[in-house]
Amino acid sequence: MIADFFKRLTAAEDQPLTETDARLALAALLVRAARTDGHYAPSEIERIDRILTTRYALSPEAAKALRKEAEEAEAAAPDTVRFTRDIKEAVPYEERTAVIEALWQVVLIDGERADQENALLRVTASLLGVSDIDSNAARKRVEASL
Template identity: 60%
Template sequence: MFADLLRRLVAPEPEQLPDPDARLALTALLVRIARSDGDYAETEVDRIDRILARRYGLSPFEAAYLRGQAETLEEEAPDTVRFTRAIKDAVPYDDRSAVVEALWAVVLADGVRDDEEDALIRLVANLLGINDRDSALARQRVEAGIPTAR
């Protein structure tokens, strides 16, 4: 299952992913950002589950299951640059923009902004086609607790 998704993501011209695959790929990015500082904290896991439940209308069990699949995919996925560029080509802009906000929510979940997390979110946002200004605005919305439309 993951091999097929990864193969489609890194194809020379990836096609738009069906919703379940896009969910999985985008969730793997959330997991990658949470793991980037070497401390995959329970608060980050909880935040990912809540993001998934709200964003996709999942039960807590379904959100945890999707996160578990994404943890496996994240381990098998290529380097962040190739993985994120592939997602950019296969996922609509609105979904990518909302993911940057979700990434900030995960980074800020444990109350600590590590240099590794900041560097990775800046790289990922850029590779997803989200500029620094929009990423900063997303971070500010998360810090202020302002809910998004998604």
């Protein structure tokens, strides 16, 4: 399934993401955010599972399975562009800002903000077409809720 996912992401022809692909792409972005500082903390894993459970109305087991698949996809992907390109085209702006907010939740849950995490969020927001102002507002909302 991972191979098929990457074939669709890298195909010369435009092949829109399926709902399953979009879920996997978001989950992989969350995993990438969690792993960026070199420490994949249990609190980050729990937050990813909670985000996937809530966003997609999944059971805890289904969210964990999606995260496991996303861990493989994230490890195999050389860059973040593969996960953001089609999401940007398929998802309305408001939902893309919600994606940035979810990424901030993962980054901030461990109580630390590494430079690599800040850089990843800046790049990801840009690739998703989310303004710096909206990304900063999303971060502040997350900080206020933690």
